Amino acid sequence: MKQTLGALAEKLACRVLGDSSVPVSNVASVTSAAQDSLIFVEDPKHLAAALSSRAAAIIAGEFANVVAAKPLLISAQPRLTFARAAKLLQDSSHHQTGSHPSAIVPASARIGANVAIGPRAVLGEHVQIGDGSTIAPGCVLGDGVEIGAYCRLDPNVTIYSGTTLGERVVVQAGAVLGSEGFGYVRDNNTGRYEQFPQVGRLVIEDDVGIGANSTVDRGALDETRIRRGTKIDNLVQIGHNVQIGRDVVIAAQTGLSGSVVVGDNVIMGGQVGIGDHARIEEGVILGGGCGILPKKVVRGKGVVFWGTPARPLREYLKELAFLSRSAKKDRAD
Numbered sequence: 335m336k337q338t339l340g341a342l343a344e345k346l347a348c349r350v351l352g353d354s355s356v357p358v359s360n361v362a363s364v365t366s367a368a369q370d371s372l373i374f375v376e377d378p379k380h381l382a383a384a385l386s387s388r389a390a391a392i393i394a395g396e397f398a399n400v401v402a403a404k405p406l407l408i409s410a411q412p413r414l415t416f417a418r419a420a421k422l423l424q425d426s427s428h429h430q431t432g433s434h435p436s437a438i439v440p441a442s443a444r445i446g447a448n449v450a451i452g453p454r455a456v457l458g459e460h461v462q463i464g465d466g467s468t469i470a471p472g473c474v475l476g477d478g479v480e481i482g483a484y485c486r487l488d489p490n491v492t493i494y495s496g497t498t499l500g501e502r503v504v505v506q507a508g509a510v511l512g513s514e515g516f517g518y519v520r521d522n523n524t525g526r527y528e529q530f531p532q533v534g535r536l537v538i539e540d541d542v543g544i545g546a547n548s549t550v551d552r553g554a555l556d557e558t559r560i561r562r563g564t565k566i567d568n569l570v571q572i573g574h575n576v577q578i579g580r581d582v583v584i585a586a587q588t589g590l591s592g593s594v595v596v597g598d599n600v601i602m603g604g605q606v607g608i609g610d611h612a613r614i615e616e617g618v619i620l621g622g623g624c625g626i627l628p629k630k631v632v633r634g635k636g637v638v639f640w641g642t643p644a645r646p647l648r649e650y651l652k653e654l655a656f657l658s659r660s661a662k663k664d665r666a667d
Contacts, residue, residue: 335359335423336370339391339405345422346415348393352405358390361420372407372423374416393419434471446483464501476512482540496552500540506568508547512536515551515558515574515592530554532574539563545570545586554592567604579616591628607642620644 340354362371364380367389374393375384384392385403392398393407393416409415433439433451443457446465451457453471461475464483469475473487476495481487485503493499494512505511514532521528534553538560544550545568552558553575560566560578567586572578576590579598588606590596597616606620609628614620617635625642626632632639638647645653 337423339407342372342419342422343407346407346409346418348407348409348415350405350407351399352391352402354405356390356405358423360423361416362389364389372416372419374412376412437469452489458495470507479512488546494536494552496535497538498535499538500542500562502541503538504543506544506546506548509544510549511538511544512552513549515554517554517574517592534558534574542566548572551576551592561598573610585622621647 336357336359338354339350339356339358342358343350343354357370358372359370362368362373364373364384364387367373367387369388369390371389372391372393373384373387373389375381376395378397381394381398389404391405391407393409393412395410395412396408398406399408407415431448431450434453436453437451437455439451439457440459442459443461445463446467448466449463451469455469455471455473457475458477458479460477461479463469463481464485466483467481467485469487470489472490474492476493478495479493480498482499482501482503484501485499487505488507490508491505492510497512517530517532518527519530532552532554534555535557536550536552537557539562541563542560543565545566547568548566548570550558550560550572551574556575558572558574558576561580563581564578566584569587570584571589573590573592573594575593578596579600581598582596582600584602585604587604588602590608591610593611594608595613597614599617600614602620603622605622606624608626609630611629612626613631615631615633618632619638621638621640624639624644627643632644634646639645640647640650
């Protein structure tokens, strides 16, 4: 959607240096920019390359507060402003509303205004979908599922009964939400396993993002909850009864066992494994491949943990250095 730089600046609370009437219609990198593209720079050393690109305009920090060959949008956080500009420039005119003829939408479903339901989507009884949401082809929503306003479900997302999504939730292709948790009880007489009841619910709050082919189990007897603003990468497994705080970031191939509690603003790298009933307190940073033992409490706002079992990075590096010195000494002997 083409907009003038001045109109964008007003929406983004930025100021323009140069011609505010210049139109832009898309965002791009410095190397791939076209004549109607908007780009950004965070580092003064990259400004010259941006100015010599084909882009129509540049988002930059206060360091670019100069008269330049291209108009500039001055922002305290150029990358963040660029991300917001990208959303504003998305062409919403292609958002088709209504239900495709091949979709199954029962009469009991409550569908809001400007909702799009794609081919072969299947909705159960009493499903609720808020205004402006998009249900892509092949999605399956169980009975009683509640979807808030302006959500986006990509193709082949499956949402089981007992699941509630807040507003502006994005679920990418192939994700499964609200499935039965991995909970079994062993019969000591026969050695066989029988499933513990998995009859709880799943609540996903506003502005959560869930990556492709990730899975989030519902609670066993109570609920699994993912709180506002949390972002989950592809191929992440979240077990039953897990509680995840606000603005948590979880990278790909991470697994959280049942009843794990994660505080606000935690960051997890890829392939982190967390045992059942562990607690990760607010602001902790878990490096890629960390292993957290069951029932372990990890605390330290802003502290980076690494290794298995996970310990503070400084301690981990000291151990590696000690092992390296020991190995060298053994070879010398």
